[in-house]
Amino acid sequence: METIALFGGSFDPPHIAHEMIVQEALKLEDVDKVIVMPTFLNPFKSSFHAPAALRLSWLKSIFASQKNVEISSYEVDKKRKVSSIESVKHLLKRYKKIYLIIGADNLKSLHKWENYNELKTLVQFVVASRDTIDVPNTFLQIKVNEDISSTELRNKMDVSRLSPVVSDEIEKFYTK
Numbered sequence: 001m002e003t004i005a006l007f008g009g010s011f012d013p014p015h016i017a018h019e020m021i022v023q024e025a026l027k028l029e030d031v032d033k034v035i036v037m038p039t040f041l042n043p044f045k046s047s048f049h050a051p052a053a054l055r056l057s058w059l060k061s062i063f064a065s066q067k068n069v070e071i072s073s074y075e076v077d078k079k080r081k082v083s084s085i086e087s088v089k090h091l092l093k094r095y096k097k098i099y100l101i102i103g104a105d106n107l108k109s110l111h112k113w114e115n116y117n118e119l120k121t122l123v124q125f126v127v128a129s130r131d132t133i134d135v136p137n138t139f140l141q142i143k144v145n146e147d148i149s150s151t152e153l154r155n156k157m158d159v160s161r162l163s164p165v166v167s168d169e170i171e172k173f174y175t176k
Helices: 015-026 052-062 076-077 084-091 104-112 116-122 151-156 167-175
Strands: 003-009 031-039 069-071 097-103 126-128 140-144
Touching: 003 015, 003 084, 015 031, 015 097, 015 126, 015 140, 031 052, 031 076, 031 167, 052 069, 052 167, 076 084, 084 097, 097 104, 104 116, 104 126, 104 167
Parallel strands: 003 031, 003 097, 031 069, 097 126, 126 140
Antiparallel strands: none
């Protein structure tokens, strides 16, 4: 295995659009595996709602039957904010090429990511479409026709937007 797609995020909570992004990433021509890597704490946030270990557990359950999907605890194990470039450099010890999947909502702040100029030389960005955000044609794009966000779900829980594997558990956590 030489080429992976890295899909990092808070996944607070994970939802069906996240699953769709992984399925579309697996269709990229030379991707051998998708690595889903939840953050311990997003570098641009000061807190999380569900503890990192719980989000990691949900993701493991959701993708348990997917043979080309690996859930990585790398950032969670650090128990601190971890930048994308740190995770990418860690993975480049094992893989030759990395597609880094980001949501279209991250495009406007991408230049603020730690060591962005170096990061863009190490990965090929893949942008998951979101809402009506225009994605420049300089980026590979994954089309996801599911207008949903974790923030919306935390504010108004809708179990139909969650993986049935963990929907009861997620609903219980966020509505308690």
